[in-house]
Amino acid sequence: MNNIKKLRTEFGINQTELGNKIGLSARAIGFYESSDRDIPTSKLQKIADYFNVSTDYVLGRSSTSQKDDEVIQIPLLGKIAAGYPTTMFADVIDYIDIPADMARGNKELFALKTKGKSMEPNFIEGDILIFEKTEDCENGQFCAVAVNGDDATFKKVTKTDAGIMLQPLNPAFETKFYTNEQIASLPVTIIGVLKESRRKY
Known part of the structure; x- marks a missing residue:
C-alpha cells in the first residue's frame, strides 16, 4: 500500500484540502489512497512535490522520504x-x-x-x-x-x-x-x- 494517507495525516489535512492544493478531486485522492493500481506519473509527481518526498516514498517502495543526498x-x-x-x-x-x-x-x-x-x-x-x-x-x-x-x-x-x-x-x-x-x-x-x-x- 502507498503512503499517501500516512503523509496526509502527518500534514493534518483531509482529502479535499490535499486535492485543492494539487488540482485533484477528493474522490481521486481517496481512490489513490485505497487502490493498488498505478498512479499516473503526472499525478504522482504532484503528490510527491507537495509533500516534498520522493515518488518512491509515495508509492511505499522506499522507507526514506528523502529525494536526494543533499x-x-x-x-x-x-x-x-x-x-x-x-x-x-x-x-x-x-x-x-x-x-x-x-x-x-x-x-x-x-x-x-x-x-x-x-x-x-x-x-x-x-x-x-x-x-x-x-x-x-x-x-x-x-x-x-x-x-x-x-x-x-x-x-x-x-x-x-x-x-x-x-x-x-x-x-x-x-x-x-x-x-x-x-x-x-x-x-x-x-x-x-x-x-x-x-x-x-
Missing part, C-alpha cells in the same frame, strides 16, 4: 507538550538533518520533541516534529501554539468566528477553546505548522 540541518529546540501547555525553551539542544528540498522557497524550519499523551496514537512521547515557522494556519492543521507568551503546546487547530480550538487526538484530554479576546490578551499565537514527524524505533 541535506541541511535545522535546530532542535526544547520539548513541546502534547498535553498541557509547558514552557518551550528557545535554546538549541541539537541539530537534525532534513532533505534540502524540504526548505525550498526560503522556508524557516525548526524541530521540537514532543512529550505527553494527548496526541496519541498519531504522535507519541519522543517523536521529533518538524515545523515550518508561521503565525497562521489552515483549519485542521497540526501546529505548535504559544499560549500566554512562553507556554507552548502541540495540537490540531480549528478556527471559528468566536475564537480558536486546540484539539487533542486522545479523547482522554479535553479541547481547549480560546475566545478572540483571549487570543489577543494572553496572547495565543501560532508558532509553526507541522511538516513532518519522525519516530525512533
Whole structure:
C-alpha cells in the first residue's frame, strides 16, 4: 500500500484540502489512497512535490522520504507538550538533518520533541516534529501554539468566528477553546505548522 494517507495525516489535512492544493478531486485522492493500481506519473509527481518526498516514498517502495543526498540541518529546540501547555525553551539542544528540498522557497524550519499523551496514537512521547515557522494556519492543521507568551503546546487547530480550538487526538484530554479576546490578551499565537514527524524505533 502507498503512503499517501500516512503523509496526509502527518500534514493534518483531509482529502479535499490535499486535492485543492494539487488540482485533484477528493474522490481521486481517496481512490489513490485505497487502490493498488498505478498512479499516473503526472499525478504522482504532484503528490510527491507537495509533500516534498520522493515518488518512491509515495508509492511505499522506499522507507526514506528523502529525494536526494543533499541535506541541511535545522535546530532542535526544547520539548513541546502534547498535553498541557509547558514552557518551550528557545535554546538549541541539537541539530537534525532534513532533505534540502524540504526548505525550498526560503522556508524557516525548526524541530521540537514532543512529550505527553494527548496526541496519541498519531504522535507519541519522543517523536521529533518538524515545523515550518508561521503565525497562521489552515483549519485542521497540526501546529505548535504559544499560549500566554512562553507556554507552548502541540495540537490540531480549528478556527471559528468566536475564537480558536486546540484539539487533542486522545479523547482522554479535553479541547481547549480560546475566545478572540483571549487570543489577543494572553496572547495565543501560532508558532509553526507541522511538516513532518519522525519516530525512533
